[in-house]
Amino acid sequence: MAKGDTLGEFELLILAALMMLGDNAYGMTIHEQTEKLAEGLRTVSLGAVYTTLDRLEQKGYVKSWFANPTPERGGRSKRFFEITGTGELAVKNSMKLAGNVLAGLQEIGGLT
Amino acid sequence: MTETLAKFDYLTSRTRELIIHTILEVSGSRIQNRVLRTSVFVLTKFFIVVFFFPLQIIVSGLVLLASVFRQRVKVGPPRNAEFLFYVFMPPQNCDAVVGDLEERYRLIHKKFGRRRANFWYWTQAVRSLGPIVWVWTKKISLKPFAAAVAWAIAKGLIGHDSRLAVLVELYRKIRS
Numbered sequence: 001m002a003k004g005d006t007l008g009e010f011e012l013l014i015l016a017a018l019m020m021l022g023d024n025a026y027g028m029t030i031h032e033q034t035e036k037l038a039e040g041l042r043t044v045s046l047g048a049v050y051t052t053l054d055r056l057e058q059k060g061y062v063k064s065w066f067a068n069p070t071p072e073r074g075g076r077s078k079r080f081f082e083i084t085g086t087g088e089l090a091v092k093n094s095m096k097l098a099g100n101v102l103a104g105l106q107e108i109g110g111l112t
Numbered sequence: 113m114t115e116t117l118a119k120f121d122y123l124t125s126r127t128r129e130l131i132i133h134t135i136l137e138v139s140g141s142r143i144q145n146r147v148l149r150t151s152v153f154v155l156t157k158f159f160i161v162v163f164f165f166p167l168q169i170i171v172s173g174l175v176l177l178a179s180v181f182r183q184r185v186k187v188g189p190p191r192n193a194e195f196l197f198y199v200f201m202p203p204q205n206c207d208a209v210v211g212d213l214e215e216r217y218r219l220i221h222k223k224f225g226r227r228r229a230n231f232w233y234w235t236q237a238v239r240s241l242g243p244i245v246w247v248w249t250k251k252i253s254l255k256p257f258a259a260a261v262a263w264a265i266a267k268g269l270i271g272h273d274s275r276l277a278v279l280v281e282l283y284r285k286i287r288s
Contacts, residue, residue: 027212047240050209051247066208072218074188076211079204 007094013037013044014052015061015091018083026067026078053081061087189217190230193237200241200248209240258282 007015017033018025027046030053034044056062067078083091123131189210197206213236221229261278 027208028216031212043239045239045243046209046212046236048243050205050240051243054205054247066204072215073211074214076207076214078211079208 006097007090010042010048010052011056011061012091012094014049014056015083015087018062018081019088019091023080025081030081056087057081059086060084061090187218187221189214189233193234196237196241197244200244213237 013034014030017030017037021029021033027050031044031046031049034049038044053062053064057064061084062081063084064079064081067080069075069077120128194210197210201209213233217229217233220232261282265275265278
């Protein structure tokens, strides 16, 4: 696992939300899901969600496409997102890392 | 009246005439006043019925029409808040973000009205613009920074040992 493959806290949240949402993953639903996951721990803004999704797309963890414009969105199209295989692998690696840390801390009784 | 005045025998005929004349004049003006008051009252009522009520109906109708028209035309987020996204975001992303916000804005507008929906939109705009502006600033400041580094290397201000470090730092900035 190269150094750049690890995910930040917010990136992990977004990718987890994408995995949970499946086909219905666009800006607003991702925002809501991320807020649910981070409830009581941090605030999530729609702007932060989009900038992170852009970054993840540049890294190749996420792919996106535009749907047809709809009148309830003022004639603007939805941008749907989907996690890629590399993205899923990155999530797995991050979870494995978190699991190792947790196991290590539990061994010494650091977390009660 | 003349008979009544006849009881007062100590009054001269001239005085009696004067008293009768005065009484008649006063009662006459009272009648005149009453006629005047009645006609003013009738005219006022006439004016209210003929002009004021229809005018009131027309004005309230216009007000109602204007409010309905305004509601139909103005179901949209505050333009100034929307414009901020257009300033700091690339067009494709901007359309997606503004579309998402507008979708939710319309729901809130339907449930809670325009004022609360506008407040919600402004809150979202202010919260969202922080990270967007930060990314925009990084992107904008990267080019002058790269130009300054290139100029410094060309001028020999940055030595051989530090060139690699600067380039690595620049690469990390681009990656992040």
